[in-house]
Amino acid sequence: MLRNMPTAELMARADAVRRARHGNKTYYVHSHNLNPTNRCVAKCKLCSFWRPESAEDAYVTTLEDARRNLEKAQNWDLTDLHIVGGMIPELDLEYYETLFSLARELLPGVLLQGMTAVEIHWIAGNAGLSVRETLERLMAVGFGSISGGGAEIFHPDIRDKIAGQKISAQQWLDVHKTAHELGLPTNATMLFGHIEKDEHIIDHLSWLRTLQDETGGFQAAIPLPFQANGEALGIQYGPSGDRQVRVAAITRLYLDNFPHVRMLVNYMDRKLLGVLTHSGVDDIGGTSLDERVAKAAGAPQSQKFFSADEMEEFLVNHGHTPVLTNSVYEDLESDAPSEPIECGGAPTERRPPASAWKPILGRVEAGQRLSAEDAVLLHDTVPFHELGRVADLRRKQVVPGKLATYVFDKNLNTTNICTTGCSFCAFYADPGSGRGYALTPEQVVEVVKKAAAAGATQILIQGGLNPDLKLDYYEACLSGIRDHVDIWIHSLSPTEIEFLAQEEGITIRECIQRLKAAGLQSLPGGGAEILVDDVRERISPKKTRSQAWLDVMETAHDLGLKTTATMVYGFGETTAQRIEHLMKVRDLQDRTGGFTAFIPWSFSPSHTDLECPRIQNGVDYLRIIAMARLVLDNVPHLQAGWVTEGPDVAQLALQFGADDYGGVLMTEEVVSATGLEHGVTKEKVVNLIREAGWIPAQRTTQYDLIKVHAEK
Numbered sequence: 001m002l003r004n005m006p007t008a009e010l011m012a013r014a015d016a017v018r019r020a021r022h023g024n025k026t027y028y029v030h031s032h033n034l035n036p037t038n039r040c041v042a043k044c045k046l047c048s049f050w051r052p053e054s055a056e057d058a059y060v061t062t063l064e065d066a067r068r069n070l071e072k073a074q075n076w077d078l079t080d081l082h083i084v085g086g087m088i089p090e091l092d093l094e095y096y097e098t099l100f101s102l103a104r105e106l107l108p109g110v111l112l113q114g115m116t117a118v119e120i121h122w123i124a125g126n127a128g129l130s131v132r133e134t135l136e137r138l139m140a141v142g143f144g145s146i147s148g149g150g151a152e153i154f155h156p157d158i159r160d161k162i163a164g165q166k167i168s169a170q171q172w173l174d175v176h177k178t179a180h181e182l183g184l185p186t187n188a189t190m191l192f193g194h195i196e197k198d199e200h201i202i203d204h205l206s207w208l209r210t211l212q213d214e215t216g217g218f219q220a221a222i223p224l225p226f227q228a229n230g231e232a233l234g235i236q237y238g239p240s241g242d243r244q245v246r247v248a249a250i251t252r253l254y255l256d257n258f259p260h261v262r263m264l265v266n267y268m269d270r271k272l273l274g275v276l277t278h279s280g281v282d283d284i285g286g287t288s289l290d291e292r293v294a295k296a297a298g299a300p301q302s303q304k305f306f307s308a309d310e311m312e313e314f315l316v317n318h319g320h321t322p323v324l325t326n327s328v329y330e331d332l333e334s335d336a337p338s339e340p341i342e343c344g345g346a347p348t349e350r351r352p353p354a355s356a357w358k359p360i361l362g363r364v365e366a367g368q369r370l371s372a373e374d375a376v377l378l379h380d381t382v383p384f385h386e387l388g389r390v391a392d393l394r395r396k397q398v399v400p401g402k403l404a405t406y407v408f409d410k411n412l413n414t415t416n417i418c419t420t421g422c423s424f425c426a427f428y429a430d431p432g433s434g435r436g437y438a439l440t441p442e443q444v445v446e447v448v449k450k451a452a453a454a455g456a457t458q459i460l461i462q463g464g465l466n467p468d469l470k471l472d473y474y475e476a477c478l479s480g481i482r483d484h485v486d487i488w489i490h491s492l493s494p495t496e497i498e499f500l501a502q503e504e505g506i507t508i509r510e511c512i513q514r515l516k517a518a519g520l521q522s523l524p525g526g527g528a529e530i531l532v533d534d535v536r537e538r539i540s541p542k543k544t545r546s547q548a549w550l551d552v553m554e555t556a557h558d559l560g561l562k563t564t565a566t567m568v569y570g571f572g573e574t575t576a577q578r579i580e581h582l583m584k585v586r587d588l589q590d591r592t593g594g595f596t597a598f599i600p601w602s603f604s605p606s607h608t609d610l611e612c613p614r615i616q617n618g619v620d621y622l623r624i625i626a627m628a629r630l631v632l633d634n635v636p637h638l639q640a641g642w643v644t645e646g647p648d649v650a651q652l653a654l655q656f657g658a659d660d661y662g663g664v665l666m667t668e669e670v671v672s673a674t675g676l677e678h679g680v681t682k683e684k685v686v687n688l689i690r691e692a693g694w695i696p697a698q699r700t701t702q703y704d705l706i707k708v709h710a711e712k
Contacts, residue, residue: 241648
């Protein structure tokens with residue numbers, strides 16, 4: 001199953017088990033981390049946290065330092081204090097007994113947990129005591145749970161290579177067995193995504209399941225994605241989003257005797273974490289304030305939560321019932337309903353039973369075309385994994401074979417001066433504001449030359465609607481590129497073309513003809529947003545109406561220019577309005593056949609003037625990707641959007657109907673103005689496509705193949 005089952009199906013099976021056990025409840029903690037030292041005698045190859053004694057950034061936390069640290073945390077309303085760190089002789093059993101006593105004094109009612117089995121075994125040995133005696137002494141001063149770290153991978157072929165100086169797998173298990181016999185609850189981790197293979201993961205889970213059958217003392221299994229920062233183990237990339245989802249799902253399915261499966265937000269992108277909560281994960285970890293271990297390994301700090309309220313909002317936005325607990329799941333009584341609420345549409349909407357949508361989805365699977373009414377029903381009622389399963393089948397019919405493509409391109413924004421002042425845009429500057437810029441045609445050509453020299457095959461020129469930049473300016477830019485650079489010119493959205501035609505007092509056809517004569521080869525689909533005028537009048541009242549966008553595209557198709565189509569969703573539009581957008585694209589494609597690809601992405605509200613009713617998440621995005629594949633049965637290619645969704649969730653789109661990863665952008669200014677700063681390299685894109693089970697292939701703008709990357 002881990003190796004071969006389609007991702008969407010694996011997610012769905014794990015989600016069903018998770019919901020059968022916990023309904024709609026999803027757990028989280030408000031935790032503070034205290035890492036006593038980053039010095040360690042083990043010096044594991046996989047660890048980026050430990051430092052030798054001579055290192056400038058090596059440290060040891062004294063008990064007085066610890067007191068000040070804990071006093072700082074007294075008013076934080078914590079549920080957990082997580083204590084874990086390196087192993088050195090100075091930090092002996094007496095040190096930890098004093099530390100736990102101090103924590104119990106300063107943070108009464110907070111669960112004191114941490115102290116991996118590796119640390120406990122080492123401290124016991126140094127003290128000349130048994131593990132049982134050591135645990136009894138720690139429990140006497142308030143120790144409440146072993147965190148589960150230090151497990152890594154149990155199989156000796158892997159463990160010897162990555163952590164050969166740590167205790168053996170059996171010794172790790174024996175520490176937890178002793179804890180369970182003493183009534184001390186524990187958790188269990190598994191570090192994956194480095195040099196292990198599928199069989200090593202199942203072997204690891206098998207050891208955990210066997211011990212749990214015997215003792216029942218484990219509370220949660222915690223798959224930990226390895227953080228590759230270029231140092232530890234020499235691994236270039238950590239596990240991708242697809243790999244993380246698959247491992248989490250198989251953990252839930254295989255560990256049928258574990259109450260909980262937890263993934264930690266401080267190890268991953270938030271949009272991916274949201275998807276994981278619909279893939280078998282019922283616990284998202286905690287705030288992990290002052291956490292240093294994952295941070296040292298390169299975990300994305302920008303994705304961390306800093307308050308319990310923020311975590312609660314995140315879970316509600318994903319349709320869950322949040323439950324604030326601690327790491328041993330005490331005080332779990334909640335008056336909130338626990339019935340599952342599927343994501344998409346209004347979070348509180350009651351869903352029709354499967355009998356309402358299964359026949360429709362069955363007809364789609366058989367090849368029948370969706371009506372608008374049926375598409376709305378599917379969008380709002382079908383579990384997104386099920387949509388993904390059918391969309392994946394459709395993708396394989398429309399784009400057969402094992403290839404998934406990408407393009408090496410350059411986005412070039414000629415100007416940020418714009419007269420439309422769209423409320424959803426963080427990029428534009430008002431004319432006369434002093435914040436604007438405009439490149440000269442010569443500057444544009446020089447930038448494109450450098451991009452082509454670096455390997456770009458496509459240039460996408462877009463910018464604001466600047467009244468100072470007339471049609472002859474764009475003709476000069478295009479002809480300059482055509483005459484001096486070997487690159488495909490995929491540029492100027494319908495909004496810009498309509499603006500230029502109005503400024504010149506000519507028709508759309510005449511404007512496109514002049515641009516084509518100057519070198520324009522195809523049009524991007526920007527400016528579509530939602531092709532429903534009720535929405536457009538609210539978010540961009542000065543911008544092109546929906547029919548005008550469609551008319552520009554139809555004219556371009558008639559003149560022999562291929563184009564793409566886009567949709568930006570998440571402005572508070574209804575499901576019916578989203579589907580109306582898709583239907584308008586499909587209807588035009590029926591007439592012209594001029595769209596090569598469809599590209600949806602979510603609205604990013606940061607630094608804009610538009611208030612968003614709820615932040616769009618990864619589950620929404622995968623639902624939209626799947627719906628686009630099912631509705632747009634006449635548009636051959638569906639492109640993932642890593643710029644807004646992040647590399648990992650965009651990779652998952654390849655399992656939900658997308659066949660193209662999009663562009664390896666050399667620069668991008670419009671979306672990054674909202675604060676999103678995802679980035680990929682050509683090598684990373686190739687790795688992500690390959691990790692998702694596809695063969696990476698570089699393409700042209702028109703989807704001709706340039707290079708197929710051989711399978712490893």
